[in-house]
Amino acid sequence: MNNKTHQPVMLKEAIDALQVKAGRWYVDATFGRGGHSQAILDQGGRVVGLDFDEQTIDLARRRFSEALENNSLILVRENFDKLTQIIEQLKQEKVLSGQIWGILFDFGTSTDQLMAEDRGLSFEHRQAKLDMRLDNRLGVKASDLLKVLTVKQLTQIFEDLGGEEQAKKIAKAIVRVRENNPADLEVVGSLVALISANKSRRSGHLHPATKVFQALRIAVNDELDNIERVLPQALALVNPGGRIVTIAFHEGEDRPVKQIFAEWEEQEKGVRISKKPIQPTETEINQNPRSRSAKLRIFERKE
Ligand SMILES: C[S@@+](CC[C@H](N)C(=O)[O-])C[C@H]1O[C@@H](n2cnc3c(N)ncnc32)[C@H](O)[C@@H]1O
Numbered sequence: 001m002n003n004k005t006h007q008p009v010m011l012k013e014a015i016d017a018l019q020v021k022a023g024r025w026y027v028d029a030t031f032g033r034g035g036h037s038q039a040i041l042d043q044g045g046r047v048v049g050l051d052f053d054e055q056t057i058d059l060a061r062r063r064f065s066e067a068l069e070n071n072s073l074i075l076v077r078e079n080f081d082k083l084t085q086i087i088e089q090l091k092q093e094k095v096l097s098g099q100i101w102g103i104l105f106d107f108g109t110s111t112d113q114l115m116a117e118d119r120g121l122s123f124e125h126r127q128a129k130l131d132m133r134l135d136n137r138l139g140v141k142a143s144d145l146l147k148v149l150t151v152k153q154l155t156q157i158f159e160d161l162g163g164e165e166q167a168k169k170i171a172k173a174i175v176r177v178r179e180n181n182p183a184d185l186e187v188v189g190s191l192v193a194l195i196s197a198n199k200s201r202r203s204g205h206l207h208p209a210t211k212v213f214q215a216l217r218i219a220v221n222d223e224l225d226n227i228e229r230v231l232p233q234a235l236a237l238v239n240p241g242g243r244i245v246t247i248a249f250h251e252g253e254d255r256p257v258k259q260i261f262a263e264w265e266e267q268e269k270g271v272r273i274s275k276k277p278i279q280p281t282e283t284e285i286n287q288n289p290r291s292r293s294a295k296l297r298i299f300e301r302k303e
Helices: 011-018 035-042 054-063 065-069 080-092 111-115 142-148 151-162 167-180 188-197 210-220 223-237 251-266 282-287 289-293
Strands: 025-028 046-051 073-077 100-106 238-248 270-272 295-301
Touching (some): 011 100, 054 065, 054 073, 142 151, 223 251, 251 270, 251 295
Parallel strands (some): 025 046, 100 238
16 A cells, blocks of 8 residues: 555544435535545545645546546535635536535645645655645745744744644744744755754654644644634534534644534534544554544534
8 A cells, every 4th residue: 555645534434424325415625635535425425525735636636537527526626714605606506406414624634745745744855845835825835934923923833733842942943043044944954953953852753843844834724713714614504414524633623623513512503423532443543643643523413
């Protein structure tokens, strides 16, 4: 198996949670390599697939040409925070008819994106520019943030979005470097070297740059605000009795889902299918270590 391509995480659990029925429409809001969508299609379901990454959607159009032709799949290159608008437009254009019976979010990045040589998401590709935009229409790259944010702002990003223990020390070092050698903040390799030089020890099995890279990626792509903006839209869109299924990979992604699902239940808008998140089996973690931190949550809208 080529482990450099994306393996869908908690595939069976997610598809079971969606309760796919033939002929019904589902939204895969984070299409990626289409692993979850393929499983929905295999069960006779129909899919509106969204992804804001141009390369991802281009590849999907080639790989899923048959499903696109037979109208069981619609692909839209857009941010899922425009979910309501996207679905309304597809209905107006009569491309989509019928209710949405389930909406899936598999947050974050795909292995394909992380491993790409030119996107600056992986600290393994030292020559890459520090871009990190998943949607190349976004105006601000990671290198731009490193050049303009204050020590305080950088510290906050590294702490809040990455859980980086040496956040302030690294932030100060970044600001020092940009005064003398701003070009050093353009490429992956020099940021990795700066972080390594400012970390007193490795935290467990993680590469020293892991947390700062995660934090910068989340900030550049506004990932947490996107989640907060889309969840109410998803609840309004899903048919009564239908489900919203989320897969989160870190606390920042999981927290807003956990909170809003609990609030919705209190407001009697529906029920959480299990109060505790579902986690991957040992077998899956062994086969795909990236699944290790995954938490799957399910909310069913009231009938
Ligand atoms: C973890 S991958 C999904 C993998 C997919 N489930 C599969 O099995 O191949 C997440 C995908 O969501 C996309 N994505 C992340 N945030 C998004 C957003 N706000 N709007 C649209 N797509 C987004 C990323 O570009 C990435 O392709």
